Amino acid sequence: MLIQKLNDCQEFIAGDNTILRELLHPDKQPLALGYSLAHATLPVGKTSQPHSLTTSEVYYILSGKGEMHIDDETQIVEPGDAVYIPPNTRQFIRNSGKELLVFICIVDPAWRKQDETVYEEIV
16 A cells, blocks of 8 residues: 655646646556656646646646636636646646645656647746
């Protein structure tokens, strides 16, 4: 059994400028796992850097309110929402609320740097 405590995970700034803690990743733990699981936060008024993955991704919103952008679509997201992000789509999220935006990221197959493109434009 593996129980990964959030506070035991190193916090870092991801390529898309979200504050991330990787909870589970098959390259970092001896797990027969095909996906990676991370905890992300985004301060009030901030926007993640537009990026795309060659893999699929799911965001599950835990707290706060955001504005999710996938290609040309925009939707408001709030706690309890699960967002499916198809492979090869340009995506970013903006914290449009009044508190920290907190969400879980699931990447399948597991996240790898070579699978991500971060775009330089500022939104």
